[in-house]
Amino acid sequence: MLPRINDFLFIQVASSDEEEAQSVYKSRVADEDADSLYMEIPIHEPSGKLRKLYLGDELSIFIISPDGVKHYFNSYVTGYRDDVLRLVRIRKAEESSMTRIQRRSYLRVPAELELAVSARGQNRFIGITDDVGGGGISFYCEASRLLETGMELECWLLVPFKNGVVEHAFFKGEVIRAKMLENGRKQAMVKFTTISEPDRQKIIRCCFERQLELRK
Template identity: 50%
Template structure:
């Protein structure tokens, strides 16, 4: 069941910064169509401060139905619309993406990082990531590299930080999707299945720094 015009959305920004991620805002829905949901600029219920959002910000959202049941979905800021007041445009969820249980949604940032992949003892290759999150990565490789969905892989990703230091993060993952591109390459989407906490924190730190850089652009 989709939310309706004039309903209140409760919004959290999906950020690596725990202070920002822990704040909840609310916004009234102004309009809904197949392309976007427009909502008022979110406001903090306790402080009354408006939340400045950016195109591409990832949000965790819920709305209340009869009986006080919360319905959750994840979305992204598409842009803004200037009317009598400024409206924020977010991507509408598909009905099957709305759940009664809040899903953990790691911040995903666009990033070209060097990654080494071991798919088997006979298949090893290097590539560049397309995006990175605390829950997985997507990478681009030549279509002639025989990777298959649901197969297990090992990866080492090179992580450069803003202070000039470089670290490696090791993880085991599962290929959840292989998407062919028109340029003769594939996008390979990988979900972490086994990653030490210290390695995940390295990835999350990079995502936080990358998010700050993107917001400054």
Template identity: 50%
Template sequence: MYPKVNEMLYLQLASAETQEPKEEFKSRVAEMKEDSLLIEIPFSQENGRQKRLHLGEELSIYYISADGKKSYFNSYVLGFLEDQIQLVRIRKPEPEGITAFQRRGFLRVNASLEIAVKFHHDFTRFLARTRDVSGGGLSFYGDSRHPLTEGQPLSCWLLINYRNGTVEHMPFEGEVVRIQDQEAGPAIVMLKFTDIKDAERQKVIKYCFERQLETRNA
């Protein structure tokens, strides 16, 4: 099911906020690890130029099996390795994360979770409820007493409740991407993760898969 060593991967940057067709890049799998893939520096299919990736950058990826079938998965950059050539280490997807269709970004699910929000420029703190969450970010219902602006950095703690009853606290740094006003009710604040440990990101990805299974079985 997983791509093999020396197999070609076709990548798009999943985190770009645009509706325009995205440029596609190619890379080759150099090595398989238990929880990651090492790939060569991607290059553009249009002009052959290498594409510099950044830590935490989201990727939408597909590969083509010997029978011509396309398999898609989403991943993100974990780090870099200097070998004979520079390699990029990306997160290895869970088997259920490999699908026959493309998703724009990480799996996003509706979820009402408690989130604590803290401003960087002062000591403002408040609690809110999320509207949806994904491995790349989330949205929550704003508080009119604490107005936010696009591009504003925030320190947050997300309270995740798993199906087996366990509770996890997920700290992360985020940035407000967009604020969507509503005719009735609070504005929806869309937030992307800007600084988050891999182990913490995996907590929310695990939660998203649980929620997806619950929805399918409902």
């Protein structure tokens, strides 16, 4: 689903400021041509503040289809047009570059991220993720670590972003499956049971950036 006139866009602007990079702005497509979309100045709805955009600003954007599917794409600012209101011109997305994510389900991407794990408050160790998503992870660790199906873990995930900022995301998770591997390591699949929305959004953003890197 490509954005069309009158569709609403939900936008994050690439920034070295962590709080700013996580802010989501809303805009509307006012016009289009062969290569570009013309959108209204984005607004941060919680505060009511408009977001000024500059030439070359990199944007992560999603739209929501009527059936509740989010369609993600990357774009950047290419210019402006003065109409009744000033419009921002951005590069139009290609169908092949868009990522679909169902609501209440989360993109999972392969990623080797460091993870600090506490099992039953005593068994503490470091693991390395195999894949990561907004609903859970899988990770590798030493075979000697005690991990059983149904066990609750407390975890601190190291979350790196494209702009060089590194954050931590804390969550509690339940081991869905644990198995021994032929290489002598253990693998555990974990679903999140408790996670704050800001920490989940950190993970989702990292996954989105990682998938764009893999596409390139």
